[in-house]
Amino acid sequence: MFKPFSKLPIMVCRFVLMSSALMILLAFCGASQAHELRPAVADVTVTQSKIQVELQLTVETLLAGIDVTKVMDTDEAPQAETYDQLRGLTDVALAELVRAEWPLFASGLLIEGAGLPKLTGVNVISEPNLDLPRDTILMLQADLPPGNGAVSLGWIVQNGGLVVRHGDGHNAYAAFLEGGEMSARLPRDGAVDERAAAVFWRFVVEGVEHIIPKGLDHILFVFGLFLFSLAWRPLLAQITAFTLAHTVTLGLATLSVITIPPTQIWLVETLIAISIAYVAIENILRPKLGWWRIVVVFGFGLLHGLGFASVLGRPWFGTGAVCSVVDCLQCRG
Numbered sequence: 001m002f003k004p005f006s007k008l009p010i011m012v013c014r015f016v017l018m019s020s021a022l023m024i025l026l027a028f029c030g031a032s033q034a035h036e037l038r039p040a041v042a043d044v045t046v047t048q049s050k051i052q053v054e055l056q057l058t059v060e061t062l063l064a065g066i067d068v069t070k071v072m073d074t075d076e077a078p079q080a081e082t083y084d085q086l087r088g089l090t091d092v093a094l095a096e097l098v099r100a101e102w103p104l105f106a107s108g109l110l111i112e113g114a115g116l117p118k119l120t121g122v123n124v125i126s127e128p129n130l131d132l133p134r135d136t137i138l139m140l141q142a143d144l145p146p147g148n149g150a151v152s153l154g155w156i157v158q159n160g161g162l163v164v165r166h167g168d169g170h171n172a173y174a175a176f177l178e179g180g181e182m183s184a185r186l187p188r189d190g191a192v193d194e195r196a197a198a199v200f201w202r203f204v205v206e207g208v209e210h211i212i213p214k215g216l217d218h219i220l221f222v223f224g225l226f227l228f229s230l231a232w233r234p235l236l237a238q239i240t241a242f243t244l245a246h247t248v249t250l251g252l253a254t255l256s257v258i259t260i261p262p263t264q265i266w267l268v269e270t271l272i273a274i275s276i277a278y279v280a281i282e283n284i285l286r287p288k289l290g291w292w293r294i295v296v297v298f299g300f301g302l303l304h305g306l307g308f309a310s311v312l313g314r315p316w317f318g319t320g321a322v323c324s325v326v327d328c329l330q331c332r333g
Contacts, residue, residue, distance in 0.1 A: 038133065039161030039176065044153055046144075046166070046188050051114050051151050053140040058133045059098055060086040061160075062105065068160030087134065091124040098122050098136065105138070108159050112182060113151035114142040150185035167191045175202060217272050218304055224279035225297065234289040238297045245301025253306055260306060268306045275300035 040057035061074065064083040071077045089097065098105070102119045109117055121139035144151065153164050157180040164183040166173040171191030175183055184192050211218055225238045252258040260268060279300070282293070 039163055040155075040159070041163045042153060042165065044164060044166045044183075044186060046151060046186050048148075048188050049144055051111065051142050051144060051153075051186075053117070053138075053153065055138040055140060056135055057138070059094065059105075059136040059138075060134065062108070063097065063101060067158045069157055087130055091126050091134075094134075094136065095122040095124050098124075098138070108156045109140070110154040110156065110180075110182065111142055111151060112153075113149050113185075114144050117142040144188070148188055150187045152182040152185055154180065154182040156180060217269075217276060217307065220276045221272075221279060221300065221304065224276060224283060228279070228283050228293075229289065237289065237294060241294050241298040242301040242304070245298045246305040249302045249305030258306070268303060271303050272300075272307050275303055 038058065040055060042056075043054040045052045060083050061068065063086050064074075064077070064079040066074060066077040066079050066083065074080055074083045077083065086094070086097075099119065099122060105119075106117055111117060117140045119138060120141055121137075123137040123139075125135045125137065127134040154177055155162055160178070162177045164173075164175050164177060166183075166186050173184060173186070173192035177183060186192060222239070222242070225242065226235060228238065229235060249258065253260070278296070282296070286293075
């Protein structure tokens with residue numbers, strides 16, 4: 001008589017043993033993720049007379065003079081020692097240094113349609129663990145000339161990625177800028193006049209770039225599923241389970257139903273790496289499709305969805321831009 005759960009204890013033990021071994025092997029991933037470079041986030045408010053910007057970034061990277069376009073991790077930069085020294089400063093000392101070096105930051109900030117930006121406040125977010133990056137919030141403002149002209153925001157190429165957010169709700173604007181790009185024209189009244197199709201297309205591009213070339217982890221995982229069997233039925237079952245799970249956690253995380261602290265993102269990335277190795281090992285040790293394989297693939301799909309959401313959701317784009325994509329799918333705008 002067929003007993004589908006008769007081998008469950010053995011399979012669970014196998015999963016635990018392999019995952020534990022891989023966890024030990026990849027435990028060092030946490031340290032490397034701690035120094036990974038992240039884009040800055042600019043929340044912009046435009047009035048009739050001023051533009052106000054709340055810029056959240058890792059100021060140690062800019063103060064050290066690291067060219068973010070050439071490295072993925074501060075440890076890879078020639079200025080790594082300088083960065084570590086800056087990271088060792090107290091919060092108060094760092095804030096004072098930022099104020100003293102404000103002309104350096106101002107020269108890299110690009111604002112079209114406004115006067116020179118002025119620094120109005122510095123808030124260093126305390127992070128006792130020196131192995132983790134520390135965020136600093138800069139409050140800026142610049143005067144606008146008479147009239148109703150819109151403004152654009154960006155910064156120089158060397159500073160890396162910049163997320164610009166403007167407005168709230170369904171009319172919110174959010175864009176990830178790279179390569180010295182400038183934001184859309186931000187009006188003094190109302191919201192950015194951007195069709196929902198354009199918002200949808202921007203997220204599509206971001207999703208493609210997350211996979212190629214930034215998403216080698218997803219490619220390797222799917223490739224591992226493909227190597228399990230060339231027959232279309234097993235492959236379809238696994239891809240369907242992976243896609244459904246990926247979509248669930250991506251949606252929940254992007255809409256902030258599920259939140260992962262930035263300091264724990266490295267754990268998600270480590271588990272994603274484990275998922276790739278596990279699939280490869282199971283392909284060799286147990287090359288047979290069963291309900292357990294589908295459950296494992298679904299579980300790992302949940303992890304990969306969280307990894308994708310770390311690009312599209314945390315805390316960069318917010319729910320307003322997601323609502324714009326939903327509007328697009330509902331054929332609004």
